Amino acid sequence: MSTPADGGRTGPGRRMLWLLLAHSALTQVVTFVLRPTSAYRALELDVPTAWLGALTASFAVVPLLLAVPSGQATDRFGERRVMLVGAVLLALSAVVFATERGGAAGLVLGSVVLGTGHLLSVVGQQAAVANTAGPGRFDTAFGHYTFAASLGQAIGPALITLVGGSGALPDTRPIFLTATGLGVVLLACTVVLRIPGRARYGGAAEAGGMGTLLRLPGLVRALVISCVVLAAVDITLVYLPALGADRGLAAGVVGLLLTLRAVASMASRFFLGRLVAWVGRRRLMIVSVALSAVSMAAVAAPLPPAALAVLVVLLGLGLGVGQPLTMSWLAEVAPAGLRGRAMSLRLTGNRLGQVLIPSTVGLVAAGVGAAGVLWATAAALGVVGFAARRLAVDGGPGT
Incomplete structure (x- = not known):
């Protein structure tokens, strides 16, 4: 393309x-x-x-x-x-x-x-x-x-x-x-x-179907990374305004922070090909998720608006990478003729993550407010960032 x-x-x-x-x-x-x-x-x-x-x-x-x-x-x-x-x-x-x-x-x-x-x-x-x-x-x-x-x-x-x-x-x-x-x-x-x-793909692809995909090394790990990163974006959209209300930040300031996060994510996506060529897909996956985790944890700390703006930009840069990277990894490892199913499987995992993760994080962080939810989300990002170390994302299947 x-x-x-x-x-x-x-x-x-x-x-x-x-x-x-x-x-x-x-x-x-x-x-x-x-x-x-x-x-x-x-x-x-x-x-x-x-x-x-x-x-x-x-x-x-x-x-x-x-x-x-x-x-x-x-x-x-x-x-x-x-x-x-x-x-x-x-x-x-x-x-x-x-x-x-x-x-x-x-x-x-x-x-x-x-x-x-x-x-x-x-x-x-x-x-x-x-x-x-x-x-x-x-x-x-x-x-x-x-x-x-x-x-x-x-x-x-x-x-x-x-x-x-x-x-x-x-x-x-x-x-x-x-x-x-x-x-x-x-x-x-x-x-x-x-x-x-x-060409219409038959043979092993048609016969194996979803089973062929589920047996791909690292597939579950990649799907978990994708859904946690997407859930982190949703949590940011809800709990950053709540954090701002707790800290007395004006609605305009919170709106600017959310805009900065979105623009930063768009920038990291636009230059994704160059970033991968520069540092490699696996290293970029690990660094981006780690950056997201550290930035989100720091955002929850009491800081002046200028420092929050810098951290939110870093958070956006990290969160913007996870979705397209998992898409490109799936496109590379999925057999020809199963890529539609591979993408739909990723979307299924994302939808489940959007339903389950925010509610689970909210229960874990109950009683500690918006900051606690952001810290719990940062911890979840840290876990999947650690899991990304074992994901073979720099080549095709089996690499």
């Missing part, structure tokens, strides 16, 4: 690359517009607290059950077809929200459709990157792919204010209509996307 850094001289071509990156960014924009706006709509309707919980969970629960089958469908029918279904569902979810029918149940239905469409789009995208990246280019390809996704996640919430106004509760209908339009653009992008044809 060519990249902006090499001018698109290799792989399937610059046009496919930019369309795939645009598809990634648009998927996240639509998702990160609709999820918060659906919550605002629920508040407008005064839905019970139980329904708010169902609205949050419905985005993840059904896709969690469909993650592995979606990977199997990607390997069998091709990335573009799965991405096309995902784009249709994302646009349809915006339509469901825009109709404003069904009350709380309608919002939950829209969230289920949104989560399923997001899953299919992401699995197809990741498999496409894995199957089209040239030899030795997985790190750069996945670095740019995750950079585009992060960019979309940053643009989405900004559109809510731009379209819906800056009030405590934005006008949700124009936001939903805008998301519908973006869904149509995403669908058009998918239609014109041409992923180079590939």
Whole structure:
């Protein structure tokens, strides 16, 4: 897969690359517009607290059950077809929200459709990157792919204010209509996307299926690293504001800290290929997770805002590396014809981690406040960083 850094001289071509990156960014924009706006709509309707919980969970629960089958469908029918279904569902979810029918149940239905469409789009995208990246280019390809996704996640919430106004509760209908339009653009992008044809893989790949993947040396360790790093990002988004409230920091200062973390993660992803070439994949994995652990532990200490800003940048640099590195490792070690399933397996682990790890850390750190949660998360990062020492990530299977 060519990249902006090499001018698109290799792989399937610059046009496919930019369309795939645009598809990634648009998927996240639509998702990160609709999820918060659906919550605002629920508040407008005064839905019970139980329904708010169902609205949050419905985005993840059904896709969690469909993650592995979606990977199997990607390997069998091709990335573009799965991405096309995902784009249709994302646009349809915006339509469901825009109709404003069904009350709380309608919002939950829209969230289920949104989560399923997001899953299919992401699995197809990741498999496409894995199957089209040239030899030795997985790190750069996945670095740019995750950079585009992060960019979309940053643009989405900004559109809510731009379209819906800056009030405590934005006008949700124009936001939903805008998301519908973006869904149509995403669908058009998918239609014109041409992923180079590939041979259908049979034999051992088809016969072994998930069992072949689960027997790969280091697979479980890599999945655990991925889910802990992603859960650490989620915990930061929730508990850094809580820490700021405990320390009397203004909301604007906390917002700036979260922005710095996100921008730092985007920077580390954009230059991932060069970082791997410089220090090696395994060493970068260990250093990035260790940096995340130390920075998160230090952030929880009582420090002035300027010191917090420096630490949050270091935290973002470390947390930004884990996801694309595990993607590139999986793409390299997974047999041809099983890469869709490999990516779906990683997504399944991530979803479980997002559900289980924050709640577990919260129980362990109960009674010690936001700082205790951050320290417990730092300890979890330290454990997986130690485990990364035995992960063979600098070569193919068995290295």
